[in-house]
Amino acid sequence: MQQFLKFSPEVAAARSAGKPVVALESTIISHGMPYPQNVQMAQEVEQIIRDAGAVPATIAIIDGKICIGLAPEQLELLGTSPDAMKVSRRDLPFVLATRRLGATTVAATMICAQLAGIEVFVTGGIGGVHRGAETSFDISADLQELARTDVAVVCAGVKSILDIGLTLEYLETYGVPVVSVGQQAFPAFFTRDSGFAADFQFDSAIEQASFIQTKWQLGLHGGVVVANPVPEAFAMQKEEIDRITDQALMEADQRGVTGKAVTPFLLSRIKELTQGRSLATNIALVKHNALVGAQLAVAMRDLPGLKPL
């Protein structure tokens, strides 16, 4: 498997120096935000991680390789290629074998991070159980990945485009702990409180790290969701985002949007319907997650004891 990996010089140097590395996904760049804000966000997030003492590794599939760490031109390429493929677990062999350009989702980024020995991954929001999944069967592959792959995922919760209650039930069934930061409530991406509680609250990076390490030392494979609420100043009004989400969901239904196109369609409609205000919130929360994720990676490195295999 290692023959598919290609490390950037920065990440390769971090690995040999034993510096903490934080993985970042690329679907958020290609399918989650418009250009040029997507590329600017990616660069700023990387810098936040460096400033906090860790090394960023944005992951994408380029020229038949899983690239762990991207050069600025490669971030630009992903941000300006609307035909980049959205790659989840199912799509990884296809995009590698056909040497296409691939942007990795949370699920695929977790797989690649584990291959590269990276334990902490920062993103905006994870996929989950879609509303109406009882008839559509639309449940993100991100959840199965969290059930099996040993990577901690720092996010701002899940969007209310999803059924948040069912997403948490699914995670519970598969033994995926949901940890919240700074509050007991599980956040809902654009807003700080989903109305559901996280399983556990750990405010400091050391507590989060020792919880995660204990899970893996017990041989309990799978991820941990570290849910970090959007900073208060950037949170959206619940009523507004609920109204707009309902409208976007109705439009997706009317247009017959299905499969992997659903989440990108909803994200882009929500951005349009909020005249771009949702984008500012999205960028702010990813940056905050980058800080929390970098601190977590530093704490994981500093913990005594076993590392997961």
Ligand code: PSU
């Ligand atoms: N949720 C967001 N922003 C995103 C995504 C989800 O708030 O960019 C992306 C992530 O890459 C996630 C993917 O892994 O969408 C989930 O897609 P799906 O629902 O098709 O599994």
Ligand code: MN
């Ligand atoms: Mn889906």
